Amino acid sequence: MKNNKILLAAYLFLSMLFTTSCNEDDPIPAVEETTGTTKYIITSTPTASEGVADYLLTTDDLTTGTISTVGNGIEQDGTYRYYVTNKNRFFSLLYGQGNPGAVTTYELNGQGKLTKLSNFQSEAVQAFAAVNDDILMMKIPRSGDENASWYRVNAEQMQIVGEGKVNIVKLAGNGERAHFTWLTQVGDKVYAPYMSIKGCCSDAFGTQYPDSSWVAVFSYPDMALEKVIKDDRISFVGRYFTNGLVADEKGDAYAFSSSVATSSGNYTSSKPSAVLKINKGQTEFDQIYYFDLEQASGGYHITAQNYAGNGKFILMMSDVKNAYGVGKRFAVADVYAKTFTWVQGAPEATAITDVTTNNLVVEDGIAYIGITTAEGSYVYKFDAGAATATQGIKVDGGKITAISKLSY
Numbered sequence: 001m002k003n004n005k006i007l008l009a010a011y012l013f014l015s016m017l018f019t020t021s022c023n024e025d026d027p028i029p030a031v032e033e034t035t036g037t038t039k040y041i042i043t044s045t046p047t048a049s050e051g052v053a054d055y056l057l058t059t060d061d062l063t064t065g066t067i068s069t070v071g072n073g074i075e076q077d078g079t080y081r082y083y084v085t086n087k088n089r090f091f092s093l094l095y096g097q098g099n100p101g102a103v104t105t106y107e108l109n110g111q112g113k114l115t116k117l118s119n120f121q122s123e124a125v126q127a128f129a130a131v132n133d134d135i136l137m138m139k140i141p142r143s144g145d146e147n148a149s150w151y152r153v154n155a156e157q158m159q160i161v162g163e164g165k166v167n168i169v170k171l172a173g174n175g176e177r178a179h180f181t182w183l184t185q186v187g188d189k190v191y192a193p194y195m196s197i198k199g200c201c202s203d204a205f206g207t208q209y210p211d212s213s214w215v216a217v218f219s220y221p222d223m224a225l226e227k228v229i230k231d232d233r234i235s236f237v238g239r240y241f242t243n244g245l246v247a248d249e250k251g252d253a254y255a256f257s258s259s260v261a262t263s264s265g266n267y268t269s270s271k272p273s274a275v276l277k278i279n280k281g282q283t284e285f286d287q288i289y290y291f292d293l294e295q296a297s298g299g300y301h302i303t304a305q306n307y308a309g310n311g312k313f314i315l316m317m318s319d320v321k322n323a324y325g326v327g328k329r330f331a332v333a334d335v336y337a338k339t340f341t342w343v344q345g346a347p348e349a350t351a352i353t354d355v356t357t358n359n360l361v362v363e364d365g366i367a368y369i370g371i372t373t374a375e376g377s378y379v380y381k382f383d384a385g386a387a388t389a390t391q392g393i394k395v396d397g398g399k400i401t402a403i404s405k406l407s408y
Contacts, residue, residue, distance in 0.1 A: 039112050040361060040405045041090060042370075043076075043083060044069050044377065044398030054081045054401055056092070056106070058114055062361070062368050062379045062392050062403070069398035074114060076104070083359045083402045086130035087155040089117070090406055093128075105158055108408035118158055125151075126241060129183040131190060131220060134161070138180055138192070140168065143199040148180065150223055164223055171216060171228070172196050174209060178216070181238030184245045186253050187281065189226070190218040193237035193245050193255065203264055205240065205323075210261030210269040213237050213276070215245065217283050231285045234276055235259045235269040239303070239323060242357070246307045251280030254313075254335050258301050259294070260323040267321045273301040275335060293333065296340035303327035304357040306367045308384035311336035314343070314367045316355060328352040330369075332387045345389035346380060347373050359402045368392070370400025379403060 042057045046069045055073035059065070082093045090106040103120040128137040133155055140148040146169040152162035168178040171194075178194040185191075194216060196209045213236050215229040234257035238244025244256040255276045261269040272294035277286040293302055293315070300317040303326050307313050312334050318327035328350075330343035354377075356370035367382040369389075377400045379392040 043402040044395045046398050066394045068396040108406045112408045127180045127183050131185045142204045182243040186247045190220050192216045195236045206263040211271050234274050235261045235271045253278040291338045308365050312384040314382050326355045332384050341387040343387050343389050361403045361405050368403050372399045
């Protein structure tokens with residue numbers, strides 16, 4: 001994710017309604033065969049001036065060297081972009097600041113060059129994720145309209161193949177509104193954690209229910225609501241525009257709460273920042289499992305997580321509650337063993353100005369995270385098993401905003 005101020009904007013991008021680069025008679029580009037060779041895509045905002053667009057930079061290695069935004073990369077159209085990959089395609093999503101915005105689709109050609117396939121029109125949505133062969137998106141009004149709209153875009157066809165609505169006032173069932181924090185595929189279903197919000201009274205994101213959590217379970221692809229999983233041991237799962245629910249290799253799902261519910265601008269939850277578990281094939285929280293991250297960390301709160309495999313999560317932690325900011329101290333939590341270890345080798349929290357949290361690369365127990373300090377913007381290699389961070393490639397002249405990978 002970009003700067004914290006973007007998170008506070010009224011609506012965030014996308015919903016792929018029309019293809020602007022093709023008409024109905026144009027053939028859909030075929031997905032190219034791949035050789036298994038990987039390239040990494042680093043998106044970076046030039047630091048020379050304000051209000052400039054991201055550049056897409058490609059590299060074979062994230063662990064060493066320097067890459068520059070000067071005279072290099074593909075410039076994006078529009079200032080604020082977000083990114084997601086599925087079916088070996090890279091989707092660059094423009095936040096239109098209240099207006100429709102383009103979604104540009106790329107893939108690597110046979111020579112490993114990033115090639116544009118098409119553009120789509122977009123409108124504001126607040127949650128999206130890759131599910132099966134699709135990108136599932138949810139437009140969630142924070143006031144007024146009682147219905148959230150979902151769109152299912154096939155990543156290969158690059159067009160909408162299904163859509164529908166969810167009554168979020170009825171879903172909340174408590175006089176407030178359900179505001180989904182993210183969408184997660186768990187088995188053959190979609191689990192959608194949500195905040196309960198007032199949606200009114202000059203306190204749209206405030207709530208009268210700060211000490212409860214909810215996860216809506218939808219069938220897929222029809223997105224029929226099957227049930228709501230509830231628990232009172234933690235506050236809501238995830239944060240605004242921040243994923244808090246992850247399925248592991250075993251099919252179990254782990255739910256992270258930052259405990260940042262508010263009312264009239266004040267933090268009101270009495271619950272600690274903690275983790276609950278949903279066992280494979282179940283639609284209830286495991287009543288035995290509970291991992292208190294706040295206690296384990298000595299009073300810190302989780303702001304974001306990245307799953308590195310084998311039960312280990314790389315966490316971004318803050319020593320104060322923050323509903324929108326990004327924690328700048330890193331840790332590894334083993335949710336199987338319920339252990340917590342601070343990461344060694346990352347820059348000091350006080351030196352960090354920005355951290356990438358959206359669309360990171362995680363592979364073989366390693367997470368690659370962009371960290372910007374006064375010395376520059378680097379990709380750091382986080383080893384979840386060793387709880388260490390090592391400085392990697394530097395992006396010269398830019399600030400890293402996301403890291404992705406494709407094969408060709």
